[in-house]
Amino acid sequence: MSGDVLNQLKSSLLELDMEGALAAARMVREDRQVAVEEAVAAVSEALKVVGSRFQEGEWFLTELVYAGEIAKEVMGLLSPLMETGAGGLGTVVVGTVAGDLHDLGKNIFINYARSAGFKVIDLGMDVNANSFVNAVKENSPFALGMSCLLTSTDGEIVKVVEDLKKAGLREKVRIIIGGAALTEQFAETAGVDAFAKDAITGIDIIRNWSGG
Amino acid sequence: MDFRERILAAMNHEEADRVPVMGLIMDPTTVNLVLEKKPVDFAGLLKRPVWGLLIRYLMNTNWFWRRMYYGNFAGSLKSAIKLGFDANWTIYSLMKLNREPESALGWAWHDPFGRVWELGRAPDGSMAVNYTRGLCETEEQWEAWVEQKKPVYEALIKNVRVFHKKLVEKYGERIYPIGYAAPGIFENSWQPMGFVNFTKMIYQKPDFVKRIVDFQTDLYMKYLDAVMESGVEVVLGGDDLGQKTGPLMRPELIEKLYGNSYRMVADRVHEKNKKFVFHSCGNIYQLLDKFVDWGFDGIITMEPTAGMDLGKVREQVGHKLVLVGNLDVSYLMVRGTREEVDDAVKKAIKDAGRGGGYILSTCHSHPFVDPKRLEWMIDSAHKYGKYPLSV
DSSP states (O other), rough: HHHHHHHHHHHHHHTHHHHHHHHHHHHHHHHHHHHHHHHHHHHHHHHHHHHHHTTTTSSSHHHHHHHHHHHHHHHHHGGGOOSSOOBBBBBEEEEBBTTTOOOHHHHHHHHHHHHHBBBBEESSBBBOHHHHHHHHHHOOOOOEEEOOOOOGGGGHHHHHHHHHHHHOOGGEEEEESSSTTTHHHHHHTTTOOOEESSHHHHHHHHHHTTOO | OHHOOOHHHHHHHHOBBBOEEEEEOOHHHHHHHHHHHOOHHHHHHHHHHHHHHHHHHHHTHHHHHHHEEEEEEEEHHHHHHHOSEEEEEEEEEEEEEOTTTTHHHSSSEEESEEEEEEEEEEEEEEEEEEEEEEESSSSHHHHHHHHHHHHHHHHHHHHHHHHHHHHHHHHHTTTTEEEEESHHHHHHHTTTHHHHHHHHHHHHOOOHHHHHHHHHHHHHHHHHHHHTTTOOSSEEEOOOOOEEEEEEHHHHIIIIIIIIHHHHHHHHHHTOOEEEEEEEEEOOOOOHHHHHTOOOEEEOOOOGGTTOOOOHHHHTTTTEEEEEEEOTTTTTHHHHHHHHHHHHHHHHHHHHHHOOOOEEEEEEOTOOOOHHHHHHHHHHHHHHHSOOOOO
16 A cells, blocks of 8 residues: 555656646545655655656656656645655755846756755845855855856856855855856866756756765 | 858858858947947936936837837947848847836836846946746736737737838848847747746646647747848747757657647748748757758757757758857857867858858857957858868
């Protein structure tokens, strides 16, 4: 029985069946024959498969986004029941740099990171360097993610790196960047730790960093 | 051979005297730099009590908008002429200035399709705009929006017709102004409600999505007709179908939702004996065969930062598509050295220039594209682009 529910949860997610996934999540809530943590792990496993399918070119952005939305709804039902709360893999601070009001890539990253077990502090869009530095100071994340779609705003990333250095925080946090305007070459010159060509690659990188 | 003959030869996959060079100039910052004009601090003026009121009033009147927008693209064409381009794109938009507390400057444009464009300040103080979000989150909001905007769509089509025609009449003897029918059917489907919302609709409300696509196709055909009245033999159209690593949607899904619309677009352009060049940002290798199948004559953009390589594209599609592009605007045309620009032009011509069917251009435009580097690009194109090619 418990295996059936977990299988339904996973297969519904992988078939992009929102109703099926929510029905399974409700069963977990109501019957309590499966530990919520097991159900959350099943969601996380399913999203890993989704991520692989995307990276291998088998699935496309619409499928990645919709799977993420299903996971978000399912987690909305399951997370309140977790005793220790979600986010056991560590804290990540994320935002889109100042002058940039695009958040699709950032939000996909956040959705998958939360479902994978990270605690995510979302600073939103148009975030200035000072706010990034303060968030690192206040939350002590192991990773800071910055998104940037516009070439005109990529200089903001360099500014954040410099300000973190000045605040003595650069060595305490790993920095990952992503977005249409950015390249591996830019990441090297900006002095960040990693560039992610897409949200799923970003999740793989922070998962490696956290040892999760 | 003049610029028009050069462009048309390329569009017919013939070798002209040299590879033609097209400009994508549209940003006031670039125009001001090229024409040595003092930038207008539009954002600053908006904040001033009297000027702000006046600008807000004027901007939202059709006659002032038309004049201002025409002036902007007249500047783009003058800049492109001064730099020595053979062609430049011309794009029309109709926006309304609205209070936007979340925006950095407190103001944003709303377009008639239901999109919000963030109003920002370019490096020289000129205004810069970027799409940020949609205004219609639900089916009901979308229905109400398009119903309310019907008179605006009529005004828009009328403005488009006048705008492109006037630019061709005024500048067509000195440059080839290629009208761009934008935004396209795909962008107009999803952007008014945001990508996540639209994605949910695809899975949960397919009939509604079909209604949106049908509506936008019908509107786009009128828009396209209006652009084509300029008399120019080539028309640009487009939709950003790609993201950094591949198409935004499964190609089969794009075919299902938009295939017929794109075929209708290509057919309509061909009925008028014109050529259709499709703009799409992102990584679009998986869609190239679709473009051929839909009847497109060419593609423009092919962003290097999304992994697009002209040589690979040519290898995949041969001469079934004219290629327009694809010099990088993230580094090369912003901070690249003279030698790097020279090498990139040489490579582009080598990869795509043989047998005609190639027009050199940047892959896009934005306020940080440096006019000096545009000059280098043109110089190098003249140096290496002479037919028969020796690169």
